[in-house]
Amino acid sequence: MPLHSPRRALAGLAGLLVACSGQISDPTGDPPPGTAPRCDVASVPEGPIRRLTRDQFDRTVRDLLGDTTAPARAFPPDDDTEGFHVGGIASNLFVEQEAMVAETLAEVASAEIVAESGCDLGVAACRDGWLMEFAQRAYRRPPSEEDLDRLRTVFDVGATEEGVQTGVRLVVQTVLMSASFLYHSEVAPDGAEAGDVVLIEDFALASRLSYFLWASMPDDALLEAAASGRLRDRDGLLTEARRMLESPKAQDGFRSFTTQWLRVDQIDRIEKDDSVHPDFDNATARDLRLSLEAFLDEVWESGDGRLLYTADFGYVNARLAPIFGLDPADFGEELERTALDPEQRSGLLTHPGLLALNSKANQSDPIHRAKFVRERMLCQHLPSPPDDLTVVAPDPAPGLTTRERFAEHSDNPACQGCHTLLDPLGFGFEHYDAIGAWRDTEEGTAVDASGRMNGTDDFDGDFYGAVELADQMIESQQVRSCVAQQLFRFALQRVETTSDACSMNAIEEATEDGTLELQELMLSIVGSDAFRFMQVQE
């Protein structure tokens, strides 16, 4: 069962529940008061085997075969757990699409493999050398004799029928369709009993590490570290993780995380009402996404996660300049790092890509902006409207501001419960229109961006505008812990549970001095019991 906040006794969340349903639910999964979890013994929940997600598949075939076509886009979407992608149970559609992709990839790769083999693959020694090397990389572990026998048989069928290139093609196809490639298999050691909590086996741990930090397969050095047994030791594991964080591939890992955390990829699909925003087209949406990615890349390079909330710079080109309140004549097609008006912009909360994503087609959207902040940045859950609620909302009237039109929510008792958590927070974003551009007036009336935060652990109170909100948020332990929590979900492809209480405490400690050092945070996750141990299945 999910645990929303191991340290905070769910005060905030319980508040939400009361507000919405009028009934107090027993906060599920919370340890009884007064019983501190024992942290001297590793504790992790049992978890199911995971498939490579689409994102992981694409990066893996890039690193394995040099393919950059992102073929996994053809697969059905991954399961979604709190916004993070999880490789769940395989559907017919997935298996069939994956088989087609494997066939195509193998066809393309086989010619290159033959050309670059450096020896005659028709000769047994050359063939076996390649099979060994390829299977080891693809399976992220040394292949067994049994594995190699199987692949040799496939190779020989192809080679005999049509020549070595067909042999190679069939092997690549087989490997790409195999469970050893498609699944993160974490096999329990011999003799382990169901329910035992054991260290994850060396090569499986190496994979965990590389899919967390690089969103892709291990490199040779990591496989070697696994083979030597160095990862078994927590310090050895952290040493390897530090090496990997210095690699340019770590940017991929952070991108993969932020894309899922903030739904960055959805920015591409933003469409706006032509009659209100005639200049907003597909290219604008794409550039907003690129602008946000460039910003996140810089945050990663700086290592300072506080910039997520405090940065007063952004990436702007001629197309985006009007949205940022800048002169397009000063910019070209390329996105440039630009100082922004610190009264108007401060990190993620004010990035027009996210503001436009959480807007309606023709107007701002306080509800969805507030929902985004609560779910993605405070790690809270907003209950849906009460079942069978009968609402009578007024028609939107011209001349009224957004704030005035939404007054209904706080006047109608049925809506009030949830909307007191949404509207006052969302109104704080009223200086930004449907495409995230700054505005001083709406419908001829001066914008009032006074907002109120409630339902938090440590920063309830009034604020004016998103910039001030951002200042308050980065000083909140709840906000910094939420970044840690989201990273945990990304790293482990699951939601934290009561069994993870000690791991979560240790991870969140990294942010308690008010900092948000991204690498330090990732290392604290890598070093946690939740990351290093598994519970043996029945």
Added chain:
Amino acid sequence: MSMFDQHEPSNEKTRRIRKNRIGRRAFAKSVGLGALAVPFVASLRSRTHAQEGEIPKRLLVWFTPNGSIRENWRPSGGERDFALSTILQDLEPFKDRLTIIDGLDMRSSRFGPGDGHQVGMGHMLTATDLLPGDTMGGCDSCAPVSWAGGISIDQKIANHIGTTTPFRSVELGARTGGSNVWTRMAYAGAGEPIPPEDDPYRAFERLFADLDTDPGGAARRQLLQGSVLDAVQADFSSLQRKLGREDRERLQIHLDVISDLESRLANAGTIGAACEAPMLGDRIDPTRDENFPMTLDLQMDIITAAFACDLTRVGSLQWTRSVGNIAFPWIGVPDRHHDLSHEGDGAAVAQGKITEINRWYAGKFAELCARLDSIPEPGGTLLDNTLIIWVNELGRGNSHTRNDLPIVMAGSAGGAFDTGRFLEMDRSHADLLRTIGMGFGLPDEPFGRGDVNDGAITTLLA
């Protein structure tokens, strides 16, 4: 790079494959958006089935989200002399083959965890409680959920009538979104959602790729691909032996599909001669708003051809998802569907727009009926041998009620259902699902939660 650009790689591949196939065949594009040329297929199929003495029955589920506007949906008049409403008026040509039911309640959805939309979607075709999981939802119990807790009726029927076709069932959609309880309606079993394919071009490739295989090539392909599938299966089995029970079962689900691929490979080339693939035209990006209507047309073409070719006998067309929130600018509705559905009963403009959206969907439903009806088969047309059922996860959007579901059915599944009727009944929707199963030869037994079954609605059956 825009979304569209990102689709380019597979796009090129699709185009290549399609050219190969279509270039060699005489395709005529018949009237209407993306309509297909099928009469040739139909004549061949008729002969096949006359020999076998069996006319296949097909089931097609059609989903639209966010409830309806009952007063603009409900027909007026009596059981067999009813007049269609504003929303359903375009179905007039098929009136004698419709069954419209008002008053069914999704009683099963009053039980188990999940919020209004979650239970609506998960119970819609399963009538079972949602399973616990990680997805947070509504306030009632506030227990997070994962997926529906049982098999959906379309899949239960597919297990019964779909075992002899290359595809047991085919799930298609448009803008169905990510993978969670709000976006899935078909379930192979508890916790086993079946994703729809949102991209008509990929659906095309999947369904029609084997049709072209020439017999000489097929033998070699069987040998080579057979060796691949054998090795893949051995790899799965070898990993399974090292895993716990639950993980073994997970891999088994994957492995079962690999086995299906193997048997399909063994039968490749046997359908090709009697079947035409639909013509899709230039590739569009199905993720963009403006391409939504075209995507519906293409998916309707594909499922029609898949039925006509007997590639499958069970299908579903899922238009968006529960809480689907696209705009409909092509009918003058720039607002988004779910946002509109939260407007109150007094908001006349919003109610009018929701009515227009549902009317537009009804128009598309009528086009689907026309496509199926254009294909003659023994006993009438493909439409006559099909049962299409239009489902919605809610009765009405602003209250999230699952009472008074707007149910429209078309076709009689080869005479199994007594059509041309408007029925009013205060019954459990589980009873309807049960009765549909009976129309396809399933025994008369409760479906889903036992305590919401009152028995079959026998009046529906012929």
